[in-house]
Amino acid sequence: MLRHGEISTEIDRKPFLFTLIAATVSTAVAVLLFVLGKGNVLAVFSGILVAVVAAVSLFILFVMLTDYAYIDGGVLHTRYLFRKESIPLSGIGKVTCREKVYYVFNRQGNVAATINGVLTGIDRILYAMENNGVCFE
Secondary structure: OOOOOOEEOEOOHHHHHHHHHHHHHHHHHHHHHHHHOOOOHHHHHHHHHHHHHHHHHHHHHHHHHOOEEEEEOOEEEEEEOOEEEEEEHHHEEEEEEEOOEEEEEEOOOOEEEEEEOOOEOHHHHHHHHHHOOOEEO
16 A cells, blocks of 8 residues: 555555544544533533544644655665655665664765664565665675
8 A cells, every 4th residue: 555666565444444434534523522511611621632642633634644764776765754864775785674764885984874664665675775785784
């Protein structure tokens, strides 16, 4: 679901659909509580709590949609929130993994990119990097 290239990470359907449904339902319930419970303090308080759940669900959806990595034309492209990075596979010095995050270092030893290790399809990315001679530690 939502692939960016032939070798790409993807969003899992079940968590995505669950979060989408949670955001939709909580938004609808919050609106109903605010509209129908104008004079009721408990309804307004409940509406505020449900609106917080809706906001958190929408933020999680945004994070799910902007956390990906793909390889296109011998270049590794990664994105997380507003941070976008690209590095040629030939320019990768080494890759290390700490706490389910892969750190991609360039030949000078600086961190060039990070990849979430729990993404669906990360194995295809790592396999393609290994086939191109990238060193893993």
